[in-house]
Structure formats: structure tokens, C-alpha cells
Amino acid sequence: MTGFASGTGETAPFSWGWELRSVNAKGLDLRLRVPDWIDGLEVGLRTALTRALGRGSVSLSLKLAREETAGAMALNAGVLSSALEAMRQIEEVAMAAGVSLTPATAAEVLAIKGVVETRATEDDTAALRTALLADFETVLAQFLKMRADEGRALHVILTRQVDHISDLVAQAQAATAARREEMERALRTALDKVLANVAEMDEARLAQELALIVVKTDITEELDRLNAHVAAARALLGETGPVGRKLDFLMQEFNREANTLCSKSQNADLTRIGLELKTVIDQMREQVQNVE
Incomplete structure (x- = not known):
């Protein structure tokens, strides 16, 4: 902008x-x-x-x-009348005193301040x-x-950043598969320890706890929404009208999903990807502020 x-x-x-x-x-x-x-x-x-x-x-x-x-020259009738009256009185006083005055010329009368005005043509x-x-x-x-030249340059930058986000989401999906096996092994080991030290176990309660663990660590929805946001960003970048406000809102949604992904990751590679994702989203949000 x-x-x-x-x-x-x-x-x-x-x-x-x-x-x-x-x-x-x-x-x-x-x-x-x-x-x-x-x-x-x-x-x-x-x-x-x-x-x-x-x-x-x-x-x-x-x-x-x-x-x-510049402007039109015009006589100020009031000033002219006053000047002529003053000249008449001066002549009368001079004649009474026996002094002869040379008649004033029109040019001399015009030279009197205020007789002629230069009017600015501002009325119309x-x-x-x-x-x-x-x-x-x-x-x-x-x-x-x-602004259009700047917009084209921003389009290149934003497209590159959307591509980077898409690539990071793909990496997160790949890391999720590796994390699943790791978490299954850790969970199985923990369950074996618990079962070995507990004589009786409420199977319903155990099922609930396992389901809760799965929900807290599942990032499938976050990845799906991130992919949807990538598609929405590409569509907005393809439009010709003002899209700045829509992109600004979309950046908030990107950031929300990236934060949730990091909080659920429980995996070093996935955490690294999530942090990089947040960095790119923040950089893109800064650039979006320049979009109309």
C-alpha cells in the first residue's frame, strides 16, 4: 500500500x-x-x-x-470620488490663497493609491x-x-512463502508417521509397567485414558486445516481485487494451527517443523500488511 x-x-x-x-x-x-x-x-x-x-x-x-x-484592472469608484473631492477642496484653498495649481492629469489621478485595483479572477x-x-x-x-509494481513484487514474495508453508506441512505429515510408531512404543512400554504393578484395571477407564492421549496428540485436523489455508491463500493471490484484509485474517488462522501443532507435537522433528512454520507465517503476515 x-x-x-x-x-x-x-x-x-x-x-x-x-x-x-x-x-x-x-x-x-x-x-x-x-x-x-x-x-x-x-x-x-x-x-x-x-x-x-x-x-x-x-x-x-x-x-x-x-x-x-495577473488579474483585471478596475477603478474603485469610491476611492476615485474621494480623491477628486479632495483635489477640488485643495484647489479651492489654493485659489483663496492666491496660489495657482497645475491641473492634474488622468495618469496622476490613476496613480493615487487605491483608485485602480487589480482584481483576482477567483470568483468563477x-x-x-x-x-x-x-x-x-x-x-x-x-x-x-x-503501487502496482510493488504489488507484483509482493505477489512473488507471498507466493514463495505460501509454497514454503505447503512444503513444511508436507514435512509435518511425513514426520507424523514416524512419530506415531515412536509414540506407540512409548505408550506400550508405559502400559506394560502399569499393568505389571496393578492387580486389577478398569478396562473402561483405561480405554478412556488411551482415547484422551490419542486426541491430545493427534494433529491430523491441524494439518488438514493448514492445507486448506494454503489453498485459500493461493486463491486470494490469484484474485485481482483488494485481498489484504482477507489475507490478514488468514494469517491469524495459519498462526493458530501452527501453535496447536507445536503444543501437540511431542516429537523433536515435528517441533522443529512447527517452529519454522511459525517463523514463515510471521514473515508472511508482515508482508500482508503491505497488500491492499
């Missing part, structure tokens, strides 16, 4: 720069820093991101600049919003490509 993309664009009098990045997260968390005076921009960006992404903590920032000289932002959303599609495509 990690990814990064950036881009720049412009449409007179504006220029901008994008930065889009994401890190791992259980769900989809969008954090946008965009100008709020552009009507509909944030909504459009959120819609595009939600449509394209399923998981990840995603941050998007847009830095927008406008040329300072529809054209700017359209240009930004169109340009963002390129940035988003670059971002998705990077």
Missing part, C-alpha cells in the same frame, strides 16, 4: 504542484491539503481516490500559486477546478503504477 507520486501543471495565471503518498493502514484514510476556495475540488479529489484505492493512509497536498500581475473557479482534476488523473495514474 506504500506509494508516492508528484507532478506539476499550469493554466494561466495559475501554476501548481502535487504530492501524493501513502503508507500502510487497515482501512482507507484520506488526508487532503488543498485550497478550500476552489468549489468542488476536494470532493472531486476524494471521489477519485476512493474509487481507485481500497486501503492505506493516503496524504495529498496541492500547492497553488498565481502570478502577481470552475475552469481552474476542471484543469486541476484533469491534471490529477496523471498524478494518480503514476501513483497507482508504483
Whole structure:
């Protein structure tokens, strides 16, 4: 789910720069820093991101600049009226004092601060919003490509780890057969010792104890479930949509069966296989956190 993309664009009098990045997260968390005076921009960006992404903590920032000289020039009628009135009063005072003033030119009047304003063309932002959303599609495509490249690399890693788990389950099944003979010999020896020192034995109770021992040490169900989980993982890795959450849940099931296998093993080889199985499952669970 990690990814990064950036881009720049412009449409007179504006220029901008994008930065889009994401890190791992259980769900989809969008954090946008965009100008709020552009009507509909944030909504459009959120819609595009939600449509394209399923998981990840995603941050998007847009830095927008406008040329300072851009804009339409207009007279400020109020300031102009006040300036002309002030000029009239000055002329009256000057005439009363016998001072002759040179008539002011239009250029001089325009030079008075505030008479002429440069108005930013921000009232109608529809054209700017359209240009930004169109340009963002390129940035988003670059971002998705990077995530797809990472996804293909992760697919290779996860497939290899599933293969390793499958191989370990096969080894555990082979070790189970050898363990069965070993446990039968140990159990027979223990029973012989007990029977030799007990005059009478409740056969029903003995049968129950033997059945309990078998249940506590039988790992057939755990191996069957592990094989089923391997098949489920392969099926998920073959899908094209978001499967991160399903794989995350499957890792919990893998780990549960591996723990039970280790607790029931009572055999050095089987314990070694179980511990290696837990290591591979833990490594795979770390990688699954990067899957959307």
C-alpha cells in the first residue's frame, strides 16, 4: 500500500504542484491539503481516490500559486470620488490663497493609491477546478503504477512463502508417521509397567485414558486445516481485487494451527517443523500488511 507520486501543471495565471503518498493502514484514510476556495475540488479529489484505492493512509497536498500581475484592472469608484473631492477642496484653498495649481492629469489621478485595483479572477473557479482534476488523473495514474509494481513484487514474495508453508506441512505429515510408531512404543512400554504393578484395571477407564492421549496428540485436523489455508491463500493471490484484509485474517488462522501443532507435537522433528512454520507465517503476515 506504500506509494508516492508528484507532478506539476499550469493554466494561466495559475501554476501548481502535487504530492501524493501513502503508507500502510487497515482501512482507507484520506488526508487532503488543498485550497478550500476552489468549489468542488476536494470532493472531486476524494471521489477519485476512493474509487481507485481500497486501503492505506493516503496524504495529498496541492500547492497553488498565481502570478502577481495577473488579474483585471478596475477603478474603485469610491476611492476615485474621494480623491477628486479632495483635489477640488485643495484647489479651492489654493485659489483663496492666491496660489495657482497645475491641473492634474488622468495618469496622476490613476496613480493615487487605491483608485485602480487589480482584481483576482477567483470568483468563477470552475475552469481552474476542471484543469486541476484533469491534471490529477496523471498524478494518480503514476501513483497507482508504483503501487502496482510493488504489488507484483509482493505477489512473488507471498507466493514463495505460501509454497514454503505447503512444503513444511508436507514435512509435518511425513514426520507424523514416524512419530506415531515412536509414540506407540512409548505408550506400550508405559502400559506394560502399569499393568505389571496393578492387580486389577478398569478396562473402561483405561480405554478412556488411551482415547484422551490419542486426541491430545493427534494433529491430523491441524494439518488438514493448514492445507486448506494454503489453498485459500493461493486463491486470494490469484484474485485481482483488494485481498489484504482477507489475507490478514488468514494469517491469524495459519498462526493458530501452527501453535496447536507445536503444543501437540511431542516429537523433536515435528517441533522443529512447527517452529519454522511459525517463523514463515510471521514473515508472511508482515508482508500482508503491505497488500491492499
